Amino acid sequence: MIESYAKWLVAHPVRMILVSILAVLILAGGTARLAMDQDYRVFFSEEFPPLEALDNLHDTYNKNDNVLMVLAWDEGGVFTSHHLRQVMEATREAWKIPFSTRVESITNHQYTYASGDDLVVDDMVRAPDELDPAALVELRRRATSDPLLAGRLVGRDGQVAGINVLIELPGSSDDEAGTVMAHTRELVSSLEAQYSGLKVYLTGIIPMNHAFPEATMADMSSLVPLMYLVIVVLIGGFLRSFWGTVGALFMITFSVLVALGLSGYLGMPITPPSASTPTMIMTLALADSVHFLTYMFRQMRLGADRRNAVIESLKANFQPMLLTSLAAAIGFLTMNLSESPPFRDLGNITVFGVMAAFLLSVGFLPALMCVAPVRGRVGHAWLDRAVDRIADTVVTHRNAFFIGGAGAVIVLGSFIPSIQLNDEWLEYFDESFTFRTDTEFAAKHLTGIYTIEYSLPAKDSGGITDPEYLQHLAAFAQWWRSQQPKVRHVSVLSDMLKRINMNLHGDRADYYRLPDDPQLAAQYLMVYEMSLPFGHDLSTLIDIDKSATRLVVSLDTVSTVELKRIEKEAAEWLVENAPLYMFSQGTSPTVMFAHISQRNIRQMLSATTIALVAVSIVLIYALRSIKLGAVSLVPNLAPAILGFGAWSLLVGEVGLATSIVAAMTIGIVIDDTVHFLSKYRRARTILGKDPESAVRYAFSTVGTAMLVTTTVLVAGFLVLSQSTFEMNAGMGLLTALILAIALVADFTLLPALLMWLENRQTLSITEGRYDPFNLEDKKT
């Protein structure tokens, strides 16, 4: 059947080329519909409990989307007339940022004080030019000691000022975050141009959201060209054929276009993880074309004419390519079990690409080779010699390799449990992102960028002014503040009530405490609320029913482990000290990223198991041997164990992206195992060789091809490791590591294991009759 297809193909190559190009163009049309998702929330599925909690909190109060502008000066700090005027000007201008709903800064902060018997609520700074040095000193003292301001809108050392702009994106048009960022950046550059010595740093949820598509763009624009360069060098170097390289380039490009086009038609958003798919697809497609082209060129070197070489290569490669593509697809399909939707998309898009690459390698590429003026070239004899030397070494020192391999698996595997989970979203972006450096500046000089938010319920409607509630609220805030130096700021209603109580008692410091009567507290709150101007109301802090308040903790850039520990302690504190009705779990983007890896890893463990079982079934079918299928588990599993063990020693941390690598690589590493085992089996059953000779035979027939394809795969994933987006870089590096280890395992551990098992006569594979891989002996 394959033969008749191959014969038809070489008879009608132009037809196949045209049909392929037409199909690719139609499918590629979907790329026009690709849209980048601009929200960190895309990493979480709707069912993720912390996301539900956060949505609920945002529906009750307001969404916490914001832009935080941090103003810093060469010298002088915040408290000079000039600099305060600049803060005031920037505050006024910030109101013009699209979708802004409130702007908070030290100048428009609603400062409360007593004037006679009245409560005065007014902008903290109204006329900065009129402030004399003494007034500036006093202002500085008040601001840097005010729990509502210090560590949030003004640095505790008085050197930087923050302008916090709350943004409510309507979500009705594309690129709203981009519009906000464009306007804000324009504002920043005009401020910096206007005031020399002023530098403005940007951070917050909106800049973070915007950094994701920026990471996507950076990956698309730097990694894809790099990948093309790698392809030209590798394919050109191995094949030494101009037209072969051209054909591979076309086929790879088409595969990516088809995959992206399909995802566009299906409405999958482009996220930084799914932006890594072009690089992955190119890598996997390249491996397919290497299989087809090396075999074809070998046939031509052996004297076959071009068309016959194409037919022979198709016959020899059709089934193995189908099986390895299926196996890779299985591995990537298990990504659908991931907790995080972008990784499901990554898996599916790659599956499209892998299947497209298979169809193109058995359709378009052979057809193109029929019409292009390709010539057979000399092979790489030194490579073959090197592979044969490896075979000699492995056969001679098989016990050492077997014990060494098994020992390495046990030793490195024992380090896996010490891997820490870490998903600090700031570290997803490397230092080439201004978002990263600006955020680090803000975290160093102004406030914590990692947050935990609580909505703490009171007993009933209006219950937030109940003294019991307020006392525990204040105590909880105090508990957080005592977690130094990790906690930078706590925003809580009790601070405001204490202050108003003091203000309404003639600013007497001994009244800086909570009112002990619920009605009194409610009425204080009402005076305060009635005195607040537009954009300063308490709706971000109190729900409409006055039955819950929000508490926001700003933390230093702590590790995920640390964050989870402190979050757990906070929950325990609430259980032990606060009334039952007040209990609530903290949530925030930081908390969500901290918890997603753990859930994801649980799901990826089952994904890995499924991939392993499915891939083993494919192998058992391919090799027609349950025993060999069982043996193949070793070289398929060992690389992941060795890879993660080495990763534990070298890096020590895995995150959301690296946690999917095990399931993903299983479908890829099978490639080498299949080729090696099928040759070994052929030598044992058909050629009647003993185990040692069979190992040598396997090495000499497919060793070079394995070396070449693995090099291609490792190089491709190393390209991905150059991503500026840490998720992709880590994923690329760990995958490359595992694939390299897989080749070593297939060259050492697998043959050593085969010889050991057969000599102990626990394995007998001489029954059976059929070699579906049908790979011809290269020496025939």
Added chain:
Amino acid sequence: MKAQIWVLGLALALIAGSAQATREEEGRRIALEMDRVESGYGDYRASVEMTLRDRKGRESRRYMRFLTKETHGDGDKSIVVFKQPRDIKGVTALTYSHKTDPDDQWLYLPKLRRVKRISSANQSGPFVGSEFAYEDIGSQEPEKYTYRYLDQGVHEDNPCHLIERFPVNPDSGYSKQVVWVEVERMIPWRIDYYDRKGELLKTLKNSGYQLYQQRFWRPDRKEMVNYQAGKSTLIEYSDYAFSTNLSDQDLSVSALKRSR
């Protein structure tokens, strides 16, 4: 009624062709007419139920009583007495609105037994956590805005003038408002509020207009929807009583402390 129709006719004639009338004058004319139609009631009292809704549709209610008295040559005087929730029962707000100066406002706190003056610059904030700013429910003196005639439109089968008005007070939370004034009765049906950067922030819709004293049209319901916050507030009026002989004494700071 005859006078209204006459003025209306004049207004329409002006829209139709008068080269003299600018859009600014036209807008102001309609605002003055709207004020004229609304004025002259002397005083009134009404009970108010306020329903706040958040993004999730959860509701919270406040109950209060409004007392308002017209003043010759200046803005209205008004009192809001809070009835529920219980912890703010008896809290009373007194407002003297002025034509151009910022309004004067005092709050009586029964628990503290004190009257507190509210900062004058801060009338743009929300009224008891609702989507109504104080400036939305306070007295709408024509002098508080400048005007521009915009267009004609239809609100629920009622032909309307659309006029833009721009707050004079620099502390206002709005850059402009678009008021839909019914052509026939010169009553407002709808107001669109634009925030300081010119984006649509809220829409107020009046409904259930009823005629009192054969002269005064008052809505039973006012619903404010805040698009940016995703929240809304409904105000429902009941027990309207006109000409109840409210005296200036009843609407004074010293009267605030008297229990109600």
